Amino acid sequence: MTMTETSTSADLRATAIELAGDGLQLLVGGRLVDSIEGATLPVFDPSTGEEVASVPRAALSDVDAAVTAARAAVKNGWGRLNAKDREAAMRRIAALLDRDREQLALLEALDTGKPIAMSRAVDVPLAIDTFDYYSGWPTKLFGDTIPSGGPDMHVYTRLEPVGVTTQIIPWNFPIFDAAGRIAMGMAAGTPVILKPAEVTPLSAMYLARLVAEADLPEGVVSILPGYGHDAGQRLVEHPGIDAVGFTGSTSVGRKLAATAGSLLKPISLELGGKSPNVLFADCDVEAAIESAVSGIYLNAGQVCSAGSRLLVQDDIYDEVVTALAAKADGMRVGRAFDDGTEMGPVVSAAQLQKVQEYVGYGHEDGRVLTSSGDLPTDGYFAAPTIVADLPRDSRVITEEIFGPVLAVERFSTFDDAVELANGGAYGLASAVWSENGRTATRFAHALEAGTVWVNCFHQYDIAVPWGGVKASGFGRERGKESLGHLTTPKVVWNAL
Ligand code: NAD
DSSP states (O other), X not given: OOOOOOHHHHHHHHHHHHHHTSOOOEEETTEEEOOTTOOEEEEEOTTTOOEEEEEEOOOHHHHHHHHHHHHHHHHHTGGGSOHHHHHHHHHHHHHHHHHTHHHHHHHHHHHHOOOHHHIIIIIHHHHHHHHHHHTTSGGGOOOOEEOOSOTTEEEXXXXXXXXXXXXXXXXXXXXXXXXXXXXXXXXXXXXXXXXOOTTOOHHHHHHHHHHHHTOOOTTSEEEOOOOIIIIIHHHHHOTTOOEXXXXXXXXXXXXXXXXXXXXXOOEEEEOOOOOEXXXXXXXXXXXXXXXXXXXXXXXXXXXXXXXXXXXXXXXXXXXXXXXXXXXXXXXXXXXXXXXXXXXXXXSOHHHHHHHHHHHHHHHHHSEEOSOOOOOOSSSOOOOOEEEESOOTTOHHHHSOOOSSEEEEEEEOSHHHHHHHHHTSSEESEEEEEOSOHHHHHHHHHHOOSSEXXXXXXXXXXXXXXXXXXXXXXXXXXXXXXXXXXXXXXXXXEEEO
């Protein structure tokens, strides 16, 4: 593992820190403001562990102000714009994101620790694509005319916006998630109050500036970085919020589902995962190994659908495990702005501690095949790790780690593999590798998961629905399915 700090990387980091300190604000009902009570959040650089900025934080009074503005906007905000104008507003935001793509990429790399090459090539383009994609929807969302009630009755449905929604997101893909949640709300014509994670507020706060510049009706978008137990909980419980969208851990999702249930608020939950990536002996082994490496180490394993369980059939098990360990040991782990960094740090000291705890379980329960690496001593760095020979009930196999730790399991038969893959609590994503189309298709159909990749991994598109089953939640984000949560069909029986 190597790390080189060039003057370029130092310059990039300095620019990112300057941007982070450049007066970022909350967005309350479309207006950029500081917290009413002067609350702030510290921002840490995961690549060094240093505190690099302090930004306004939404406290309870800021939440209340945003809800008041959003309630007024249910009738007087989006209601004043027709569908084509909402589409134009989304295209304006996409153009502003495109104009400032470098600033956003720098802030994202600073805040999350992900390599700048990745935030430039993946996170920011995905955010732009999201507004582009949803900008096509408002004119295509409409109800039906239903031939019921005889010739003297006109029966039709109107797809009405659900009202005010709050959207609560995690820290692993902050700008992409923020863009998705706001764009979906704009497409459905419902005011959105977004709460980014407290650990990574920067890119969403920069987006707040762009949204303010896009000249939307008052009240329709608020962006409130704040603590979950404080601003987040208030948003879910607030009587002025009609529906909740949440992406985050299964434990918090469970709690929010209980609260929303008791208040009879619709909620959609994108929760954790422990995705099985299954290699049959007749697969393209080289391609499967390459894909398994990026499947687990992309974003330092902090991907809800990371391929964190690798199930390998007997005949190719030894070959796969040896090749994987060599690749993991050869990865360039480094700081976000260093040239050639393939994997950055994890997002926070707490996340690092969690990863280290599970590596400890790996040593206790199984065989760790990788070296612990020559890692930077400052920052939140974890080594790409592979653990084999684990008992089936090891926590390394059964629990989501959300870090660069891969559990490798061995199987013999098709049925064994189905049982192992479906044996976990989660059901977000999974993959199967086989050159036999029948095996691959039968396996894909047998898997309990929201998404199955066949001979590929980590394929995403904003047009394709995303979500899980079992402990990975319910509801779908992205694609046209996402708009179902944000609209309600109202039936009108009109006697002629
Ligand atoms: P988290 O559940 O701790 O926090 C997620 C968000 O919820 C944050 O904004 C946090 O402030 C907020 N929150 C926390 N407690 C709250 C409360 N009581 N009321 C309201 N809001 C509250 O999760 P995290 O650690 O930020 O993110 C990692 C988790 O997210 C992992 O489990 C990962 O699998 C999951 N995730 C899932 C998907 C998916 O699409 N299924 C995508 C990304 C991440």
